[in-house]
């Protein structure tokens with residue numbers, strides 16, 4: 001097996017381990033993925049039946065990738081039988097495979113949308129109880145799922161999810177008052193699931209875990225069909241997943257890999273102590289470490305090590321680069337998102353043309369996709385092909401599509417998809433009515449002005465508004481930014497209502513960006529065509545929407561814009577981590593919670609360690625100046641200095657190179673006391 005020749009001693013020792021259970025606890029880029037792949041390949045090459053090996057990962061993508069790489073490394077055709085899955089899909093498969101054993105033969109699996117539907121129904125049938133709570137059905141489901149995944153009781157789960165873990169008399173009182181009502185609704189939800197024979201996603205794990213825990217025959221049966229369980233990202237397993245894994249300690253051999261410093265899912269109940277306590281919990285087990293990093297240059301690791309050294313948790317890690325030295329990481333100080341976006345676009349285009357790098361050599365990481373909308377707008381404009389991981393592409397968001405549907409019909413009155421979307425946006429127009437209106441307009445074959453037809457075919461004031469809007473937008477043909485502005489003004493109320501859940505926090509701010517993007521196009525056709533809004537639906541939602549001309553020639557070369565949470569396991573030559581500014585690292589929401597601060601630190605650690613050769617960290621100069629200028633008193637009167645919690649405070653200058661875009665970044669030094677001003681100066685009344 002040639003894979004083995006590509007392993008270092010530590011990796012090889014893990015891959016060929018012949019004891020019972022093993023945890024490989026290792027830092028970023030030390031070859032954990034490579035090790036798990038090689039372990040599977042080694043087992044198959046040593047004669048283990050591939051169908052008796054199960055790989056468990058956190059995403060389907062990771063499962064497919066690992067399985068494909070195992071298959072590719074083996075000549076044997078029997079490696080095809082090896083299986084990789086997420087915890088949920090694996091449990092689903094087990095339930096289907098052993099319908100009697102798990103007692104769920106006639107059950108149907110329901111997804112989160114169905115769950116919400118049921119919970120809404122229950123809120124309706126228990127209206128009196130529900131009215132006593134001021135929480136949404138989704139929050140009830142979140143509490144239910146959190147409690148089951150973390151094995152915390154209902155009171156604790158309510159406290160954590162609804163009261164930010166606060167412990168004081170008032171909070172205790174409020175929780176005690178609401179808990180009985182929450183309990184009634186959750187019990188009703190459980191009963192409904194039983195009556196209707198539904199399994200929600202968490203049930204899949206629980207059904208399997210409970211049966212295996214309590215039933216020795218069940219364990220015996222499974223043991224006949226499973227020899228090895230290989231678990232990736234062990235640090236992100238939560239107590240429920242641990243409960244599922246526990247019976248397998250007896251059933252088969254566990255081979256787990258993980259990195260406690262990359263545990264970033266505690267909001268889903270992940271508990272990286274699962275890896276810290278592995279040896280105590282699993283008899284006949286060993287823990288091996290891997291310390292050599294193959295991904296990054298030493299400068300990138302020095303910065304990552306420095307970050308971890310300042311944690312309150314001892315990760316006992318010091319990454320050492322096998323590859324030796326390289327470039328210093330760059331901190332890029334910018335004044336706003338547009339400046340940041342344009343600098344990044346310049347950098348990528350320079351690397352593409354002058355340095356022979358591909359677009360795909362660039363990975364851009366952000367805490368949220370929401371933050372990247374200006375960047376996406378600049379990429380579209382400057383024809384840099386990209387894909388997004390974790391979160392939607394900016395122009396694919398439903399609220400943007402609603403508005404753009406009007407521009408599409410102005411551009412092409414025969415665009416049926418756009419017609420239906422635009423017409424059904426208005427209250428009281430359903431799909432049937434929309435089709436009728438559209439048919440009337442198309443049948444007219446352009447003889448009558450569309451605005452007139454809209455007024456004639458839609459009754460009441462809505463007809464007038466829609467017709468007027470259409471007329472106003474059409475009159476601005478050629479001024480695309482203005483068209484967006486007019487559409488937004490007319491549709492804002494409807495949009496705010498339709499997306500009331502997260503309108504102010506999330507969606508509203510996208511429209512000024514859309515307008516700016518639109519302003520940079522000379523014609524509507526170009527905007528629609530190049531923003532590639534056309535045909536998006538027809539292509540099965542494939543990524544045609546924002547991929548500009550450079551990527552349409554069948555090429556797969558594109559920049560990846562990813563949330564950090566979706567970037568686990570990824571690596572890239574050039575890695576750009578966005579907005580590592582105060583109040584973002586750590587997040588303003590984490591400041592009063594030490595665990596949350598440490599989780600944010602690990603999030604940044606994951607981001608930094610994705611880079612192979614060039615690491616660029618951007619940050620906002622205004623927020624840095626603000627931090628230096630003041631100390632913020634917290635509500636309880638304590639004086640927390642933002643500068644103290646900000647992760648990059650105290651960073652030794654030698655570890656990075658600094659660059660500033662636009663005006664110079666310097667700390668503003670104001671006079672110690674306010675001076676008086678004279679508003680009568682400069683005026684001569686003669």
Ligand SMILES: Nc1ncnc2c1ncn2[C@@H]1O[C@H](COP(=O)(O)OP(=O)(O)OP(=O)(O)O)[C@@H](O)[C@H]1O
Pocket residue numbers: 006007008011026027028029030031032033034035259262293294295568569570571609
């Ligand atoms: N023995 C080795 N020789 C050469 N390259 C290696 C070796 N082991 C790993 N690598 C390379 O190092 C990089 C990181 O490996 P891998 O992705 O397996 O690490 P990881 O521990 O899973 O990383 P992370 O947890 O940070 O995602 C990859 O490019 C991989 O090909």
